[in-house]
Amino acid sequence: MGLFFKNKKDEVKEEIKHEDKPQKVSLGQKLRQMFGGRTLSDEDLDSLEETLIAADIGPAISYELIETLRSKSIKTIDDGIELLKSEMESILVDKYSPIERGQLNIVLVLGVNGVGKTTSIAKIANYYMRRRFKVLLAAADTFRAAATEQLTRWANKLDIPIIKQGEGADPASIVFDAIDSAVAKGIDLLLIDTAGRLHTKANLMEELKKIERIIEMKRTKDNINFIKMNMLVIDGTTGQNAFQQAQAFNELIGVDGIVITKYDAQSKGGIVFTIEKKLGIPFYFIGTGEQLEDLQQFKSDEFIQNIFN
Numbered sequence: 391m392g393l394f395f396k397n398k399k400d401e402v403k404e405e406i407k408h409e410d411k412p413q414k415v416s417l418g419q420k421l422r423q424m425f426g427g428r429t430l431s432d433e434d435l436d437s438l439e440e441t442l443i444a445a446d447i448g449p450a451i452s453y454e455l456i457e458t459l460r461s462k463s464i465k466t467i468d469d470g471i472e473l474l475k476s477e478m479e480s481i482l483v484d485k486y487s488p489i490e491r492g493q494l495n496i497v498l499v500l501g502v503n504g505v506g507k508t509t510s511i512a513k514i515a516n517y518y519m520r521r522r523f524k525v526l527l528a529a530a531d532t533f534r535a536a537a538t539e540q541l542t543r544w545a546n547k548l549d550i551p552i553i554k555q556g557e558g559a560d561p562a563s564i565v566f567d568a569i570d571s572a573v574a575k576g577i578d579l580l581l582i583d584t585a586g587r588l589h590t591k592a593n594l595m596e597e598l599k600k601i602e603r604i605i606e607m608k609r610t611k612d613n614i615n616f617i618k619m620n621m622l623v624i625d626g627t628t629g630q631n632a633f634q635q636a637q638a639f640n641e642l643i644g645v646d647g648i649v650i651t652k653y654d655a656q657s658k659g660g661i662v663f664t665i666e667k668k669l670g671i672p673f674y675f676i677g678t679g680e681q682l683e684d685l686q687q688f689k690s691d692e693f694i695q696n697i698f699n
């Protein structure tokens with residue numbers, strides 16, 4: 391692809407240019423349009439509840455939120471929005487453990503096909519490189535040759551090392567090599583790309599467990615010190631489906647953090663509340679486009695502010 395030239399540093403700078411993003415109507419704008427300038431009736435509260443559900447907030451949480459508005463006899467949409475904000479803030483607690491420099495952090499990136507794992511890895515690498523982390527990538531998606539090529543292009547673009555083997559290689563063996571290399575190079579952050587997999591496919595889930603065993607073996611047998619986390623990538627445009635993915639991956643191998651992607655598109659974001667409330671998994675990043683800089687750290691107050699802008 392013409393995007394990938396030799397002069398990597400210049401290119402990374404190029405990426406900083408801003409693209410035109412599609413304009414989204416925020417939930418707040420929508421609510422003000424629907425109910426602005428009048429006293430909220432019972433029917434209004436019912437349709438407010440439907441609007442929250444349509445924003446992927448989930449029926450149970452939406453019901454509770456509306457009951458709170460009712461019990462507090464909220465009369466205007468502006469008061470309603472203020473109360474919704476504080477109620478929703480209490481659901482989202484920023485309880486993630488920060489990834490810190492000066493130690494090896496191993497991040498195993500998981501998710502179903504096409505959610506944005508590989509792209510998010512490049513963005514996360516870029517994010518931490520700007521914070522002076524030494525980053526290494528591992529191409530443990532050996533399912534398709536194109537997957538390793540895609541990650542290699544990002545590694546070249548970012549000018550960082552990548553550990554890879556041929557198509558069909560054992561992902562666990564790549565992870566094994568990558569951890570050795572990370573130790574030898576004094577890496578702060580090792581990001582492992584994995585093949586997209588349906589949580590319902592037992593053999594692929596077995597493969598993930600094998601990768602996990604290899605990582606743990608490095609800790610116990612080789613006495614390598616590191617912090618390891620499983621980062622699930624979900625596509626923000628898929629709504630309740632993303633919740634089912636989070637639940638399934640969490641049950642099968644455990645999920646420590648989530649990246650929600652495609653938040654630039656028509657994503658509604660309400661799914662974040664369902665996942666945090668029901669599974670208690672913290673969100674780390676939001677992806678807002680296809681370029682390297684289209685990634686923000688997830689901050690619940692900003693996220694909620696954004697919804698109700």
Ligand SMILES: Nc1nc2c(ncn2[C@@H]2O[C@H](COP(=O)(O)OP(=O)(O)OP(=O)(O)O)[C@@H](O)[C@H]2O)c(=O)[nH]1
Pocket residue numbers: 501502503504505506507508509510531537584585586587651652653654655676677678679680684
């Ligand atoms: N608009 C938008 N597109 C994104 C975002 N993140 C990823 N994409 C796009 O989504 C598509 C899939 O991204 P990948 O990173 O290849 O997804 P993946 O999960 O690695 O896919 P598989 O390896 O096939 O499972 C690509 O076209 C990306 O450019 C985002 O935050 N916003």
Ligand SMILES: [Mg+2]
Pocket residue numbers: 507508509531537583584586
């Ligand atoms: Mg991929």
